[in-house]
Amino acid sequence: xxxxxxKTLDRGAAKLSDCARAIRQRTDVPIQGQCEPPGQTxxxxxxxxxxxxxxxxxxxxxxxxxxxRLRIMPGKAQVSLAVYYQAFERAVRAVFGWGQVxxxxxxxxxxxxxxxxxxxxxxx
Numbered sequence: 314x315x316x317x318x319x320k321t322l323d324r325g326a327a328k329l330s331d332c333a334r335a336i337r338q339r340t341d342v343p344i345q346g347q348c349e350p351p352g353q354t355x356x357x358x359x360x361x362x363x364x365x366x367x368x369x370x371x372x373x374x375x376x377x378x379x380x381x382r383l384r385i386m387p388g389k390a391q392v393s394l395a396v397y398y399q400a401f402e403r404a405v406r407a408v409f410g411w412g413q414v415x416x417x418x419x420x421x422x423x424x425x426x427x428x429x430x431x432x433x434x435x436x437x
């Protein structure tokens with residue numbers, strides 16, 4: 314379950330928590346909450362985990378180069394890599410545990426000029 318990139322201080326954690334709680338009232342399926350590192354991470358992570366609302370957490374970096382982050386996702390790049398790394402550590406060590414916190418890194422996001430294969434003949 315994901316929030317996208319909301320412009321709220323909690324970066325979507327409250328909405329995730331509310332939605333996960335509603336789902337949990339109906340079923341016991343595993344739920345992964347996905348959001349950017351919320352402000353005051355420890356309390357939000359604990360709230361997401363409380364009552365098994367979220368069984369795991371995804372905070373997706375997308376790219377690890379500040380230059381690339383600013384170019385392809387300027388809004389999300391406002392949350393620094395340092396903030397993400399601190400949030401990963403807090404989420405793993407204090408709340409969700411090893412193997413229950415993940416991220417995505419996109420590869421090949423840079424546009425390259427496409428070359429024609431050498432076996433192709435130029436048109437007349």
